[in-house]
Amino acid sequence: MEGLLDHILRDMLTRLGGVDICVTEFVRVSGTLLPNRFFQRIAPELLTGSRTPAGVPVRVQLLGSDPGCMAENAAKLAALGPAGIDLNFGCPAKTVNRHRGGAVLLTDPELLHQLVSAVRRAVPAHMLVTAKMRLGYEDKSRKLECAQAIAAGGAQELVVHARTKVEGYRPPAFWEELPAILEALDIPVIxxxxxxxPDDFARCRAISGCEDVMLGRGMVADPGLARTVKCGERAGWAEVEPLLRPFWDKVQLATLPKYQPGRLKQWLAYLRRLHPEADALFQRIRTVTDPREVERLVFDTASTPGARTTGEMARVE
Structure with missing residues (x-):
């Protein structure tokens, strides 16, 4: 989930409990051996035992199409001690696919096998190697062939996003396609x-036959979703709202000022699906681009939805 679920949001979402494992945004591998700092920029958790501040293990995801280069980078990454190495065969982004990465690789099961095999051989036997795929690129006709190629290459778990690349993120997800993959493999399918x-979670498990489920945008919209489905404890706004301040503080440390308001708006845009209070905050800062004004409007309790100042505040039309 490039550009959304980074280490800052991972920190926030794991604070409410219920999450077993996190997977990073992808690290793009394209012809060079990456320095340690590159892996650590995507996954600063590598500096703290590959765990979020809440203690949740973090696997690092690689994306690329050259088996030799992927293997070299996986070996270097393995030396940094991630909780596992995940391989991305699911990204639908046009720029990624155009450069032979992500979901386009589902058109070439043999290359999938080579990539997984090369990474598996390159890293220590104790290091977990997993993968994520979609149901296909343009259609679902090769889903079993791709899944079997990945498993035969040595992947120990497979996450399947139940749509093709062409279907993108448009509802519905075709969970009914997953039992055939589950039946064909001897490794866990997520x-x-x-x-x-929570109702989606229950239906997904019932229809797919999969015991485990990977949460993505739904968890961004409802930070308590994992805890709810695991323990039955919902997280209301009283628990979610206090996460905004540390999120904003970390965004300010890690992001250029011109991008800071966008990060907060992005999360609020998801949160407002469930929380009217988040929608009120989103509307309050929707056109504001000055970080200082965003801070005042969101975190100054004296602010009101109609408050505005002049001066250096900029707006987007």
Whole structure:
């Protein structure tokens, strides 16, 4: 989930409990051996035992199409001690696919096998190697061939996003396609796609036959979703709202000022699906681009939805 679920949001979402494992945004591997700082920029958790501040293990995801280069980078990454190495065969982004990365690799099961095999051989036997795929690129006709190629290459778990690349993120997710993959493989298969609520989670498990589910955008919209489905404890706004301040503080440390308001708006835009209070905050800062004004409007308790100042505040039309 490039550009959304980074280490800052991972920290916030794991604070409410219920999450077993996190996977990073992808590290793009394209012809060079990356320095340690590159892996650590995507996954600063590597500096703290590959765990979030809440103690949740973090696997680092690699994306690329050259088996030799992927293997070299996986070996270097393995030396940094991640909780596992995940391989991305699911990204639908046009720029990624155009450069032979992500979901486009589902058109070439043999290359999938080579990539997984090369990484598996390159890293220590104790290091977990997993993968994520979609149901296909343009259609679902090769889903079993791709899944079997990945498993035969040595992947120990497979997450399946239940849509093709062409279907993108449009509802629905086709959970009914997953039982055939589950039946064909001897490794755990984890369902993914269009799980926004506890009811979605229950239906996904029932239809897919998968015991485990990977949460994505649904968890961003409802930070307590994992805890709810695991323990039955919902997280209301009283628990979610206090996460905004540390999120904003970390964004300010890690992001250029011109991008800071966008990060907060992005999360609020998800949160407002469930929380009217988040929608009120989103509307309050929707057109504001000055970080100082965003801070005042969101975190100054004296501010009101109609408050505005002049001066250096900029707006987007």
């Amino acid at each position: 369902a993914n796609g269009e799980v926004w609520t």
